[in-house]
Amino acid sequence: MNFIVKTVTRYTVWLIMLYGMYLVLFGHLNPGGGFVGGLVIALSFIHVTLAFGRSPQAGLPGEAISHNLEVAGAYIYVGIGVIGCALGLPFLTNFLGKGTPFTLLSAGTIPLLNLAITLKVGMGIYLLYLLLVETGHSH
Amino acid sequence: MIYSMCFMLFLVGLYGVLIKRNIIKIILSVGIMGYAINLFLILIAYQEGSDFPILTPAETSKAMVDPLPQALVLTSIVIELSTTALLVALAIKIYQRYHTFDIRKIRRLRG
Amino acid sequence: MPVETWLYFIIGFMILGSIAALELTDLLSAVVAMGMVGLGLAIAFLLLQAPDLALVQFVIEILSVIILIVMLRSTNQRWEEEKEPPAMSILKMAFVAVAMIASLPLFLGLPQFGQPLLEVSSHYLAEGLRETGSPNLLTAIILDYRVYDTLGEAIVIFVSVIGVMTIFRNKRKGGTGNGS
Numbered sequence: 554m555n556f557i558v559k560t561v562t563r564y565t566v567w568l569i570m571l572y573g574m575y576l577v578l579f580g581h582l583n584p585g586g587g588f589v590g591g592l593v594i595a596l597s598f599i600h601v602t603l604a605f606g607r608s609p610q611a612g613l614p615g616e617a618i619s620h621n622l623e624v625a626g627a628y629i630y631v632g633i634g635v636i637g638c639a640l641g642l643p644f645l646t647n648f649l650g651k652g653t654p655f656t657l658l659s660a661g662t663i664p665l666l667n668l669a670i671t672l673k674v675g676m677g678i679y680l681l682y683l684l685l686v687e688t689g690h691s692h
Numbered sequence: 693m694i695y696s697m698c699f700m701l702f703l704v705g706l707y708g709v710l711i712k713r714n715i716i717k718i719i720l721s722v723g724i725m726g727y728a729i730n731l732f733l734i735l736i737a738y739q740e741g742s743d744f745p746i747l748t749p750a751e752t753s754k755a756m757v758d759p760l761p762q763a764l765v766l767t768s769i770v771i772e773l774s775t776t777a778l779l780v781a782l783a784i785k786i787y788q789r790y791h792t793f794d795i796r797k798i799r800r801l802r803g
Numbered sequence: 804m805p806v807e808t809w810l811y812f813i814i815g816f817m818i819l820g821s822i823a824a825l826e827l828t829d830l831l832s833a834v835v836a837m838g839m840v841g842l843g844l845a846i847a848f849l850l851l852q853a854p855d856l857a858l859v860q861f862v863i864e865i866l867s868v869i870i871l872i873v874m875l876r877s878t879n880q881r882w883e884e885e886k887e888p889p890a891m892s893i894l895k896m897a898f899v900a901v902a903m904i905a906s907l908p909l910f911l912g913l914p915q916f917g918q919p920l921l922e923v924s925s926h927y928l929a930e931g932l933r934e935t936g937s938p939n940l941l942t943a944i945i946l947d948y949r950v951y952d953t954l955g956e957a958i959v960i961f962v963s964v965i966g967v968m969t970i971f972r973n974k975r976k977g978g979t980g981n982g983s
Contacts, residue, residue, distance in 0.1 A: 581937040584854040588770050592862040599869065627957055645950045651936030655749045660936040666946045674770060677960045678866060681777040681967055685873050688784060688971045694807060695910040697814045703899050704818055708825040710895045713885035716830050720837050724821045727844050734851050740917035744852040747938040757852045758924045763944040765856060767956040773863050774963035780874045781967040787878045794885045
């Protein structure tokens, strides 16, 4: 890409990623949540990839790391459920305390599950994009 | 009445799946059918004069729309994207092997 | 204006956009028209009081347009050359028209637009904040009441990633044929 796209990307991609993190962390209070937060974070990665190409200077996760992160999201999700089982409750019960409503640390396991979904969806979509682009170039 | 307009959108997608021969057009048609179904579920959930289903500290109880179809559609939209990605991967593979997007030409068996 | 009027306008816009996406012979223009349809759907979600869905639909539409353009670039196909013979397409269009006419009575049995049944959801709306502690009731449903649903969704994404990896595996090993 040309110079203008690269410069604009350098200054705006942090804002996109910050917005994604905001959507994840406040997903139980505002519109947002794990799905859209993960997608916005994946979109910020894809934005860098589109502007700079897959150069190693960008420091983006490769296929192996993003696949590991995606699987880690699934393990966190199931692990929270298994902890509930260990406490004698049904699988995936909201076992933590509910806390005060309308504050950041509330709603029990919902923020943790949001984080797991973020890893799962965001890294999954980014990995799909990487696979599609790579085979397109190799042809 | 508005439901049948939504169904017309679905039928446009069905028309594309039936008539088009290009794989990209078929992928677009499947996407349009998915849009129509999501829109239909949300139309069912809408309640006249209600607010979105998010509470605020100021008003902890108010008239709200049905949140259950919205929750189902939220997962369905994300699944649609991964389905599109899978279809695109299949289309790229078909193109690399047969060098065409025409579904009639790829019907012949080839190694 | 009431919400219903705006919805007629937007759904009509979406139908026109999808017909354009299907009939244009330039595939890049077709993909862009498809993106237009998806953004119209995001606006419809906003009007129907679903801000979470509008956000997700907006981002998903951008991503799917990027993915489709990546496909067009990697295959270098820009024009649609294939056409169905006219007799066959008239037959299929007649089938679609019959399906539309035959399904019109189906929608009379549904509840009126704007008056849903709210059988299960009335419990969620009344007790959601107390039982889950989450003011966003959508999050409360997908991550507390119906958390298995989200687990299944995560599995679907995982299977899709595995599927794409499997489809492209033969290519990387030099096309030996039986990849494993």
